[in-house]
Amino acid sequence: MHRRIISAVLFLCHCGVLSALFTVEAARSHYTAEYGGKVNMECHFQVGKGSNVDDVEVYWEYIAAEGGRKEVIKLIKGTENLSAQHEDFRGRARILKEELYKGHAVLQISNVELTDSGRYICIISAKGSDYKSMGLTVQAHYREINTRVTDVMESPGKMVKQIECQSIGYPEAEVTWFHAEKNLSSLVNTSYTVTAAKLFNVTSVVRVSSVSNNTFTCMFWNEAFQEATVLTFTIPGTYSSLSQWHWGSIYHIRRFAEVLQYG
Structure with missing residues (x-):
């Protein structure tokens, strides 16, 4: 039943029949969320004196890239109705009812997954009906770099010495190595696997002979978010003095490379 209502609402809104009576506005046109975290997306609508929020019907839908739709959640007569909720959002999506009194239809998605990226439609029916759409991008930082050093008979x-740096994030990162102010890119072998959660598990390997300066730096560069995670470490050792940090600007990355290359 509710899908027929939604189809009718979308048709009437498209024709401009209902927009003059009741309007819905998106708080933002696009949202960015961290993988595994929470995100709140919201639409605003008019709340008049004497309005009863229990009379407000709220529908949230996800629009797949190929055009298919998934019901995220709906609220009817003040109660969340999960009868047609898509399994992808089960147990993770809710509507913040306390915000309805302010005229805010807030969708909260928890334990955000990469597959949550895409377009969302907020449809509200009260004394009229209207809808708005918004986008969501999910990012996964390369937060930690793990290292391993082994002796290999070449x-x-x-x-x-075979030195490995490994990290998990999204999308695929480019890995750069430095040693003694030199870029080791020509010696690096980088590969990846894709986890069940669609994250990139990136491993970068470099082999070196005995060296007097045993301090190395590996840098995971996430082009999509203009962000790098950098790890500087010394071998052999206990790794108790590892230094790791994030930079969110390509300017900083370039400056860092210049320092390593030219001193």
Whole structure:
């Protein structure tokens, strides 16, 4: 039943029949959320004197890239109705009822997943009906870099150090290595696997012979978010003095590279 209502609302809104009677506005046209975190998306509507929020019907839908729709959640007569909720949002989506009194239809999604990225439609029916759409982008920072150092027999009688840096995030990161003010890109082998959560598990490996300066830096650059996670460490050692930090500006990254290359 509610899908027929939604189809009728969208048709009438498109034709401009209802917009003069009742309007809905999106608080923002686009939202960004952190993987595993929470995000609140909201639409605003008019609340008049004597209005009863129990008479307000709120529908939130997800629009897939190929055009298909998934019901996120709906609120009818003050009660969340989960009868047609898509399994992708089960247990993770809710409407903040206390915000309805302010004229705010707030959708909260918890434990955000990468597949939550896309377009959302907020449809509100009260003394009239209207809708607005908004976008959501989910990002996953490369927060931690793990290292491993092993001795490898590269050829008969030649033992080298194999150094690995590994991190998980989204989208795929570009990995750059530095040692003794030199860029080791020509010696690096970087690969990745995709986890069940669609994250990139990136591993970058470099092999080096015995060196007098045993301090290395590996940098995971996330082009989509203009962000880098950098780890500087010394081998051999206990790794108790590892230094790791994030930079969110390509200017800082370039400055960092200049310092390493030119001193």
